[in-house]
Amino acid sequence: MKPFKGKSWFVLVAVLLLFITTACNQAGKENAAGASAEQNKGNQAASETKPEGQTPVKVTWWHSMGGELGKAVDQLVSDFNASRGDIQVEAVYQGTYDESLNKMKASFDSKSGPTMIQVYEIGSRYMIDSKAITPMQTFIDKERFDLSQLEENILSYYTFDGQLYAMPFNTSNPIMYYNKDLFRAAGLDPENPPATYEEVTAAAKKLSKDGVTGASFALYGWFMEQFFANQGAEYVNNGNGRDSIANESLANTEAGVQTMAWLKDMLDQKAAINLGRKTDDTKKAFTAGQIAMTLDSTASLRGIVDAVGGKFEVGTAFLPKPAGAQEGGVVVGGASLYILNNRPAPEQQAAWEFVKFLAAPEQQAFWHTKTGYFPITKKAYEQPIVKENLAKFPQFQTAVDQLHATKTSKATQGAVMGVFPEARQIMERAMEEVMNNQKSPKDALDAAAGEITQKIEVYNKTVGK
Known part of the structure; x- marks a missing residue:
């Protein structure tokens, strides 16, 4: 057989490159663990339209999840980073809730602070009074994010004067x-x-x-x-x-x-x-x-x-x-996520994209089954791994029932004080x-x-x- 020459050779190379690129993109879509098909399509499109050589927006997340909880956090971050070319999240363990909050206070007058931070529920009043955060409601209103998909009894704790200041993350009772x-x-x-x-x-x-x-x-x-x-x-x-x-x-x-x-x-x-x-x-x-x-x-x-x-x-x-x-x-315990307002607007928006990723049913199902914390998203209970987990640990149904049986009032919303x-x-x-x-x-x-x-x-x- 005669070797390919001239234009024929270039045509063959182009076809092969197109095949390899398509195959790699497909594999990336299939292996982005923890993200839904729709998320993967949207994230891939964002990566493909990103100007050549542009540095991804970095989001620094301070958290207080150690041990096995920390491993679950790292997996969520890894899944998100694999699904996005335009944003990269770095999770940094900062010790206990108190230690993390004290470090955040010390960082207010410098550029060393995080983009977002996990704060325990009893820190809510302080976080609002600090005036150091951009309320989640700002991002929610901007894109008309549907809050009805989330558990009302969990959202109510972090809602003040009709505004959701933080996004619940790890929730218990x-x-x-x-x-x-x-x-x-x-x-x-x-x-x-x-x-x-x-x-x-x-x-x-x-x-x-x-x-x-x-x-x-x-x-x-x-x-x-x-x-x-x-x-x-x-x-x-x-x-x-x-x-x-x-x-x-x-x-x-x-x-x-x-x-x-x-x-x-x-x-x-x-x-x-x-x-x-x-x-x-x-x-x-x-x-x-x-x-x-x-x-x-x-x-x-x-x-x-x-x-x-x-x-x-x-x-x-x-x-x-x-x-x-x-x-x-019962009043929900645990912690929630706050976005700091001393970071550039693109960085805050990138943090919001990560917050939405964490709140999605797939990620909430993973988080729940790995940690025992409640899913904050209702549709997480429809995920197969959650159904399997409830079959293995039927005692958890008590916790779900107790949360849903709670009548929302000022008492069950929980007390707030600085x-x-x-x-x-x-x-x-x-x-x-x-x-x-x-x-x-x-x-x-x-x-x-x-x-x-x-x-x-x-x-x-x-x-x-």
Whole structure:
């Protein structure tokens, strides 16, 4: 056969190059893990129209997800970067929520800060008052982004005066975990767990035998905040700080005193034991079969079930509340994403593109199944991996049902105050004082409410509220 010469040779080379380019593009589309087909098409088009040699916009994301959570974050970032030629995200672990927030404060007067940051829910008031952020609502309104696809009870926490300031990311709420095998042995119905304070006490007394204690709930301020919301009670004044800026703690109102007295009564009756502030300690006692009931985050479910293995059957139930309490529900915990306004507009817009990617059903399904946090997007529950996860961990349905059963109100939207981290510590100290017989529930909460109110007043003056 004669060799190709002249024009024939160039035609062959052109055809081969076209075939290789098309094949590579197709492989890239098929392998961009975590992105939908539509996203891949749009992202590829953006890459192809990008001027030759243009440097991608860099987005720096500060987060507080370590360990296995950090690995899931890195995978999401890798998936996004693989799907975009015009934007590249760098995720930087900054330690705990408090450490990350302090680093952000220190970066305000320099160029060293992030484009976006993950902040825990109790930092919401500070983030708004800092005037350092561009509200998510700005981007939402600009392109008419459909918020109805997201969970209303999650969005409500981060919505103030009709504006969504942050996009929820890792979201959880507390549920009660119980040992179904111990319930059966005590003559209790394992499919009908206690729902009220009174029922929990009665069950705990029956379960406390043979070296097992009926219950242990960590002395955690988050739990007290949740007990208030579950009774439809507000934690601070002025509509939980949502009608206007809060200036008084309501920690010593009936909801708080009744809850604290209930916890102390179980301890006095030896139906519960005090293992301190750390949920890790109550979690270890529960998975070892030493206590029959405990409270923990929904995000702990997989870890708890895995730690128990086949030793016993783990049950889950709604957070209890007093008999006859008003309608309420749980407040979402976890953290959300904020975009900083001291970064160039193209960088902020690029961060918004990444935020939308994280909120999409595919990414939310991946995040949920890898971490145990709630999907913030409703359609994530339609994803096959989420259905498989629910089949494997049916206990998680309790968390989903509890979220959806929550009636939106100022109480369940959650309290907001600029000194929330300090307020949580003050509440935990009050809980310790009661459990250690140093103060009565009313005296401890009166003192705590007074101290929190003073700190709120100082903060409000500082930010000019």
